[in-house]
Amino acid sequence: MAVKKLSKEKIGEALKELSKFRLIAPARSDEVVIFKEIADPEEAYLDYGNSTVPPKKVVFPQTETLFRFMVGNPELEEKNVEEEGTTVIFGLRPCDARAMAIVEKLFSWDYDDPYFLKRRELTTLVGMACVEPPSVNCFCPSVGGGPFGKEGLDLLLTDMGDYYLVQSLTDKGKKLEETLASQLEDAAGGDEKKAEGMAAEAEGKIRRSIKTEGIPEKLPGLWENDLWKKVSAACLGCGICTFLCPTCHCFDIQDEVEELGDGRRCRMWDSCMFSEYSLHASGHNPRPTRRERTRNRISHKYSYYPSRFDVIACVGCGRCINLCPVNIDILDILEQVVDA
Amino acid sequence: MVDINKLREIAAEVISRDDVRELIGYRPGTYGFRARPAFVTGPEEVDRLIFTPACVNNLATYITLEEKLPVPRGQEPDTRKVAVMVKGCDSRALVQQMEEKAYGRDQVVVLGIPCTGVVDMARVEARFPGVLELGEIALEGGKFVLSFDGKVEEVPKDELLADKCARCRYPTPLVYDQLLDDEVARFADDDYSDIEALEKRSMEDKWGYWEEKFSRCIRCYSCRNVCPMCYCEDCVLDRINPTWMRRSVDISENTAFHIARAYHLAGRCIQCGECQRVCPAKIPLMELNRKFYKDVGELYDYEPGTNVEAAPLLATFSVEDREDFIL
Amino acid sequence: MKNPYIPYQVNILEAWYETPGDRCIKTFKVTFADEKVWDTWKQLPGQCAMVGIPGVGESMFCISSSPTEEGYLRFSIMKMGKNTTALHELEAGDSFYVRGPLGNSFPVEEWKGKNVFTIGGGIGQAPLRPVVEYIRANRGDFGELELIYGARTSEDHCFKAEFEEIAQCGECECHLAIDVEEEKWPHFVGFVPTLLMEVAPSPENAIAVTCGPPIMIKFVLQNLEKLGFAPDQVYTTLENRMKCGIGKCGRCNVGHLYVCKDGPVFSYAQLKDIPEAFA
Numbered sequence: 001m002a003v004k005k006l007s008k009e010k011i012g013e014a015l016k017e018l019s020k021f022r023l024i025a026p027a028r029s030d031e032v033v034i035f036k037e038i039a040d041p042e043e044a045y046l047d048y049g050n051s052t053v054p055p056k057k058v059v060f061p062q063t064e065t066l067f068r069f070m071v072g073n074p075e076l077e078e079k080n081v082e083e084e085g086t087t088v089i090f091g092l093r094p095c096d097a098r099a100m101a102i103v104e105k106l107f108s109w110d111y112d113d114p115y116f117l118k119r120r121e122l123t124t125l126v127g128m129a130c131v132e133p134p135s136v137n138c139f140c141p142s143v144g145g146g147p148f149g150k151e152g153l154d155l156l157l158t159d160m161g162d163y164y165l166v167q168s169l170t171d172k173g174k175k176l177e178e179t180l181a182s183q184l185e186d187a188a189g190g191d192e193k194k195a196e197g198m199a200a201e202a203e204g205k206i207r208r209s210i211k212t213e214g215i216p217e218k219l220p221g222l223w224e225n226d227l228w229k230k231v232s233a234a235c236l237g238c239g240i241c242t243f244l245c246p247t248c249h250c251f252d253i254q255d256e257v258e259e260l261g262d263g264r265r266c267r268m269w270d271s272c273m274f275s276e277y278s279l280h281a282s283g284h285n286p287r288p289t290r291r292e293r294t295r296n297r298i299s300h301k302y303s304y305y306p307s308r309f310d311v312i313a314c315v316g317c318g319r320c321i322n323l324c325p326v327n328i329d330i331l332d333i334l335e336q337v338v339d340a
Numbered sequence: 341m342v343d344i345n346k347l348r349e350i351a352a353e354v355i356s357r358d359d360v361r362e363l364i365g366y367r368p369g370t371y372g373f374r375a376r377p378a379f380v381t382g383p384e385e386v387d388r389l390i391f392t393p394a395c396v397n398n399l400a401t402y403i404t405l406e407e408k409l410p411v412p413r414g415q416e417p418d419t420r421k422v423a424v425m426v427k428g429c430d431s432r433a434l435v436q437q438m439e440e441k442a443y444g445r446d447q448v449v450v451l452g453i454p455c456t457g458v459v460d461m462a463r464v465e466a467r468f469p470g471v472l473e474l475g476e477i478a479l480e481g482g483k484f485v486l487s488f489d490g491k492v493e494e495v496p497k498d499e500l501l502a503d504k505c506a507r508c509r510y511p512t513p514l515v516y517d518q519l520l521d522d523e524v525a526r527f528a529d530d531d532y533s534d535i536e537a538l539e540k541r542s543m544e545d546k547w548g549y550w551e552e553k554f555s556r557c558i559r560c561y562s563c564r565n566v567c568p569m570c571y572c573e574d575c576v577l578d579r580i581n582p583t584w585m586r587r588s589v590d591i592s593e594n595t596a597f598h599i600a601r602a603y604h605l606a607g608r609c610i611q612c613g614e615c616q617r618v619c620p621a622k623i624p625l626m627e628l629n630r631k632f633y634k635d636v637g638e639l640y641d642y643e644p645g646t647n648v649e650a651a652p653l654l655a656t657f658s659v660e661d662r663e664d665f666i667l
Numbered sequence: 668m669k670n671p672y673i674p675y676q677v678n679i680l681e682a683w684y685e686t687p688g689d690r691c692i693k694t695f696k697v698t699f700a701d702e703k704v705w706d707t708w709k710q711l712p713g714q715c716a717m718v719g720i721p722g723v724g725e726s727m728f729c730i731s732s733s734p735t736e737e738g739y740l741r742f743s744i745m746k747m748g749k750n751t752t753a754l755h756e757l758e759a760g761d762s763f764y765v766r767g768p769l770g771n772s773f774p775v776e777e778w779k780g781k782n783v784f785t786i787g788g789g790i791g792q793a794p795l796r797p798v799v800e801y802i803r804a805n806r807g808d809f810g811e812l813e814l815i816y817g818a819r820t821s822e823d824h825c826f827k828a829e830f831e832e833i834a835q836c837g838e839c840e841c842h843l844a845i846d847v848e849e850e851k852w853p854h855f856v857g858f859v860p861t862l863l864m865e866v867a868p869s870p871e872n873a874i875a876v877t878c879g880p881p882i883m884i885k886f887v888l889q890n891l892e893k894l895g896f897a898p899d900q901v902y903t904t905l906e907n908r909m910k911c912g913i914g915k916c917g918r919c920n921v922g923h924l925y926v927c928k929d930g931p932v933f934s935y936a937q938l939k940d941i942p943e944a945f946a
Contacts, residue, residue, distance in 0.1 A: 029556055032622050052620050053558060062558065063588040066672045069721040074676050074700065074762065076721065110928070111671045111913040136371060136472040207472050208371075220922065223942045234377040236405065238562035240620055250917035253910045254580075254587050257722045265672075265721060267910075268588050270918070274561070276578055278908050278918055281726070281748030286907065286921075286943065289407040296920075296943075304923035325566055325618035326397060327369040327376035581749040 004166040004177060005187040006157070011164075014183040015041035015090065018176075021124075022087040024058050026051055035089065046091050049134030050317065054246035055092045059100060059119040062243075063268040066115070066253070071261040081118040088176065091128045095138075095315040097152035098145045099246030100125070105309045106249065124172045127153040131198060133206050137318030139331060142209045145315050148199035158195045165191050210334045212302070212312060218337060219303035223295070227336045232294035234326040239271035241320035241328075247301070247313045250277075272297050298333055341479070342391045342453060342521045350518060352383040354423045354449055361420035364402050365451075366395040372471040373464050373486065377402070391425070391520070393484060394477045396458045396502065398612045399424050400433035404442055404571035423449035427458070428524070429504065431513030432610035432645030433568035438515075439645070440608075440652050442571060445515075452516030454524040457497065457505035459484065461617075464500055468493070504613035504626070507531075514646060532634050538627060550595070556621035557594040559587075563615035563625055564601060569608045577601070602628040607636045607653035610645035671913050674717065674725070674764035676700040680739060682758050685825040686818075692790055692825055693755050694731070694743045700762065708768065710734045712775055712797035713904065713932045716767030717912045718742055723753040727909040727927065729794035730768060735804035740765070743793040743825060769912045770931050773798050773876065773902060782811035784868045786887050788859050788879025789818050792825050794904045794931070795878050799833075806838055810873075815866060817844035817859040817883075821852055842866055860886035863894075870895040876902045885945065888935060898936035905930050905944065 006014055015023065015038070025044040027036050033048045035055045068077040104120060107113040130138075130147035140146055150156055154173035157164040165187055168174045177184060222228075242248040252270035257263035270277060273293050279285045287293045305313035314330070321329045355363045367378035367388040375394040380386060403422060411417045426434060431452055438445055456479055464477070468486065475488025483494045484501075498506065507530040512523045538546065564570045564577070577585045577597060585600070586593050609629045616626040636642055642653045677697035685692040699705060712733050719725030732741035746755045757763060775798065783802060785795045795814075802809045814833065818824045824843070834841045844855040844862045855862050860883065868875065875896055877887045884903060891901050907919040907926045914928035922941035924930060938944040 029552060030622060032556060034556065063590060067721075071722050076673060078670055078673055107915060109914060111915070112668050113915055114668075114670045114672075136470055220941075230379070233379040234402075236401075236562060236565040236618075238565040238618075239558075239560035240562050240618075243558050243560050244620060249915070251910070251915070252587055253725070253916070254583075255719075255722050255724050256586055256588065263722050266588055267916075269558075270587075270910075270916070271560075272917065274578075280906075280908055281751070288409060299922075300917070300920070304920065307923050321371070323620045325562055325614075327374050329370040332370045 003187045003192055004168070004184040005160070005163045005191065006166050006180070006184055007163045010183045011044075011046070012041040014180050015044055017180055017183065018088050018090060022085050023090060024055065024087060025090040026092075035092070044091070046128065048091075050093050050096075050319070052319070052323070053244060054096050054099065054317070054319070055089050056096070056099060056103070056246050056249075058087060058089055059123055060103070060116055060249060063266055064115060065264045065266045068262070068264045071257060071263060079115070081115050082122070084119065084122065087119070087123040088126060089123060090126045091157070092125060093130055093134065093317070094127050094147065094149035094151070094153065094156070095140050095145055095317040096246045097125045097127050098140075098149055099152070099315045099317075101152035102247050102309075102311055102313060102315070103249045105311070106305075109309075124154045124176050125152060126155045126157060126173075126176065129156055129158040129195075129199070129202070131159055131202055133202070135318045135322055137208060137321040137329075137331075138206050138316060139208045139210065139318065140316035141203055141206060142212060143312050143314050143316045146199065147202040147206065148195070158198065160191065160194070165195050167192070167195075208318075208331055210331050211338065212334075215334065215337055216303045216306045216312070218340075219299050222337060222340055225340050227333075227340055228291050228295040231328065231333045231336065232290040235273070235290040235294060235328055236326060237273055237275060237290050237293070238325070239269075239273060240323050240325065241330075242271040242273055242297070243269055244319040244323055246315055246317055246319075272300070294328075294333075298330070298337075302334070302337075341456075344390065347391055347453075347520050348386045348389055350451065350520060351380065351386040351389055351423075351425075354451065354518075355380055355386065356383045357449075359420050360423050360449055361418060363423040363425075363449075363451075364399045365389045365425040366391060366397070366399075368474055369394075371474070373459075373468075373475045373477055373488070374461065389425075391453055392477050393456075393458045393479050394461070395427075396461060396617060398426075398430045398433060398566070398568055398614045400426055400430045400437070400612075401566055401568040401614070403434065403448060404437060404568065405565070421447055421449050423451060425451045425453055425520075426513055426516075427453050427455035428508065428511040428513050429455075429610065429612040430568075431515050432510060433612060435515050435648050436569060436608060436610050436645035437571070438648045439650055440655070445648065450513065450516045450518075452513030452519045454512040454519065454521045455505075455508075456511065456524055457501050457508070459500045460502040467495065467500065502613070502617075504611065510646075515648065530630065530634075532630065535627065535631050535634055539631070551591060553621075553623045554594040554598060555591055557589070557598070557623060558621060559589050559594065559597065560620065562618045562620070563623075566614045566618045567605070567609075568612070568614075569605055569610070570601070576604075598623075598625070598628065602632055605629060606632045607640070607642060608644050609633060671766070672911070674719065674766040675704050676762050677740070677765050679757060679759050679761050679763070685743060685827070686823050688822075690745050690747060691755070692743055692745045694741060694825075695754075695757070695763075696732075696739050696741050697763075697765070698739050705738075710740075710768040711772030712801045713771070713773035713794060714768035715770045715912070715927075715931060716740070716742070716765045717769065717909075718744070718754065718763060718765055719750060720753050720763050724750045725764075725766070725910075725912075726750045727769070727906075727912055729797075729904065729931070731793040731796050733797040733800035733804065735801055741796075743790065743796075745790050766912060770927055771929065773932050775801055778874050779808045780810060780872070782813070782868070782871075782873040783809060784811075784813045784815065784866075784873060784875045786815045786859060786863055786875060786877040786879075788816070788883040789823060790825065791877075791879030791883070792816055793878075795876060796826060796829075798876055799839075803836075803838065812839035813842070813866070813868060814839065815842045815844070815859060815862055817846070817855075817862060817879075819846045821845050821849055858886070859883050860890050863887060863890050867894060870897070870900060874900055874902065878904050881945070891935075898939055899934050901935035902932060903935065903938070904932055905938075
């Protein structure tokens with residue numbers, strides 16, 4: 001089957017076609033790039049680096065209802081995610097898609113998380129290859145990804161100049177191609193090879209890296225090392241690194257009741273960097289300071305998660321480095337781990 | 341311009357004192373033009389200290405941020421002082437913290453840095469994208485001089501200057517044990533013209549404006565955590581028992597959070613602008629805080645963070661107050 | 668697969684206070700509102716459940732009854748915060764909600780033929796109770812059963828009536844303790860680790876299971892080592908703040924182990940090289 005291409009002139013049409021689904025694309029709110037549902041193709045902003053908040057929020061919303069109830073009534077009304085319908089995320093970066101595949105391992109570990117998994121099933125991911133690295137702090141190749149990475153994606157678009165090369169990677173991807181049959185054309189024979197060359201070039205443009213081999217095994221032994229105090233001294237204990245991280249998935253569960261007695265149990269993103277994250281009702285806190293919490297976060301991503309799921313829970317998107325207000329830099333921390 | 345050798349000499353002296361346990365200053369960041377906080381515990385570490393227009397962080401927040409752990413049995417508490425480098429705006433945070441009796445004057449050693457302005461790092465990175473190797477920023481002859489990747493670029497000061505600096509009234513620290521440079525005279529004022537323009541907009545307009553901003557809020561609490569005045573050990577917005585503010589993130593809770601925090605800062609916010617700088621969603625928080633500042637100035641003729649001996653405005657009751665009860 | 672976040676309703680058959688005071692302990696004996704749940708409820712001693720009230724919240728508690736006690740579950744809950752205070756308001760006839768059984772269990776099958784010593788302190792007896800009841804219900808399959816249990820005062824002892832019954836039953840030995848002298852207290856006065864050294868159980872073909880305040884566990888583990896118990900002969904349960912109970916929300920980890928899934932039951936062999944286990 002021939003590989004397809006989408007002429008840039010037809011992007012508006014294609015997005016219009018896709019807006020019969022729940023279409024999520026990068027858009028601008030003031031000068032901030034966010035992923036949001038768009039009805040008008042004009043809203044899509046595809047010529048972007050990367051969004052501040054990753055598109056993980058589409059399959060794992062920041063706040064979502066688990067079930068509803070009425071105080072005094074024993075019936076619990078489970079939230080039906082199917083109502084949200086088929087969703088297409090158009091134009092996300094390979095790192096963000098790979099992150100969803102990584103997090104999916106946890107959400108299907110022994111117990112199936114029906115909310116995440118159903119959304120994942122209903123969502124088609126159309127990726128946009130990174131011809132240029134979105135940021136100087138990208139390091140996806142160091143952690144198993146790449147600027148033209150395909151893991152987690154259903155379709156990959158590559159900007160070839162006047163058109164996008166469209167490569168379908170899964171059955172869901174093929175289905176979406178069929179939806180866009182009127183907008184797609186067959187790509188030229190040499191395009192795939194050309195894209196491979198562009199991928200290698202793009203990887204060469206990524207300037208930061210870390211040798212992760214051995215880090216998962218080394219971390220537990222560094223428990224009492226004074227590097228943790230040093231790297232966490234400036235930390236504000238906010239949630240920027242965790243909320244903007246595409247692989248972070250920790251959540252809180254809270255019950256909310258309105259005045260008339262109708263309520264819901266919902267879950268919302270939580271951050272292991274917040275002090276109350278592991279606070280017991282008795283007042284005891286096993287991770288009382290930023291030092292313990294920083295050590296836990298890095299250990300979780302680079303040691304605990306790989307020990308269980310064989311993959312480092314970091315995709316090298318660089319958001320935490322770019323947006324940490326005090327310039328705490330995960331690569332800087334990992335270099336100290338390697339040197340310790 | 342701060343003489344960097346003098347700064348390091350003074351820092352070495354201070355950290356060598358028996359009664360000082362830590363010195364908080366600035367050091368180069370990990371990429372591009374960034375600078376970051378430095379926590380120095382010995383004179384051998386002072387060589388990495390810097391002070392440039394890239395030193396945007398308000399280090400005063402660390403005085404109240406550091407966790408106070410229970411002292412293990414048999415050990416004495418560490419009562420040594422903390423030394424901190426502060427710009428003019430940052431020093432107001434120390435003054436306000438001391439005004440509120442968060443700690444005594446004798447618990448900090450203040451190294452004041454009269455400041456000629458810092459950059460808006462977002463503007464710098466937009467103007468010179470893709471800089472990875474550490475670059476330097478200096479202010480010379482009314483221009484920012486950026487040295488990076490083997491080249492030197494000069495940019496007129498006002499193009500990269502942080503907005504808060506363009507209206508700074510206190511460039512010289514208001515409290516210090518030592519001043520690391522010559523005093524800088526006030527060179528600007530806040531005319532509040534943008535606040536007044538916002539005030540004049542219709543309610544519908546204003547609500548649309550803030551709804552767009554607050555919808556982007558992800559409740560990372562970076563604004564609260566970076567704020568030197570937000571140091572309550574048990575923040576009312578974190579409480580679950582009772583739940584004053586829901587942890588769920590939606591326009592209603594987000595709006596409540598920002599308005600509540602602005603009210604908690606009324607008469608206390610010292611206008612360092614860190615909240616707005618750190619916000620990943622680029623919410624113009626200083627517009628709220630400046631509105632309160634303007635109102636507090638007009639209603640009570642009071643400026644927080646200017647006088648350690650002053651009584652905290654909204655925490656003080658006087659018989660002459662208009663209201664007939666303390667609430 | 669059933670949605671693991673949706674709880675079952677349980678009706679309270681009986682509820683009574685075990686101990687008095689600010690942090691009193693209340694025991695609830697409950698059964699499922701929908702009887703059919705029993706058909707799929709497969710529980711082993713040591714497992715836990717998320718217990719809660721929609722509108723208030725959920726917390727993880729050990730199921731304090733053994734699967735050999737048919738037709739009901741027991742929970743012994745200490746009043747501590749928002750959720751537990753709301754639960755304490757409930758009485759027989761009321762309902763709450765339960766998700767489970769969650770977590771792993773004591774490997775009671777592996778313990779068959781061995782001598783089992785339980786060493787509990789305060790509310791720590793609640794997760795040990797299912798082990799005791801399981802062994803008593805399958806008495807012939809196990810060797811000696813010896814219980815060491817202490818609390819601050821005689822009033823703070825849980826399961827007082829049951830302990831009296833156990834002391835009389837002749838199938839097992841029972842050693843009780845309180846921290847400080849009390850008039851009319853006929854048993855040991857002192858801390859549980861000290862009593863443990865007096866009882867001096869032999870590690871030969873034995874398993875020791877301990878649960879209680881962290882400081883007690885610390886010294887019990889030291890003393891068991893002194894008595895010659897190997898780390899894989901010693902079991903305990905850990906606790907941590909939990910929300911999902913199924914290994915998703917991330918917060919309950921101790922090192923790389925999730926207390927809600929890899930635990931709450933751990934052998935000392937598993938924990939001794941994890942510094943966070945005894946934080």
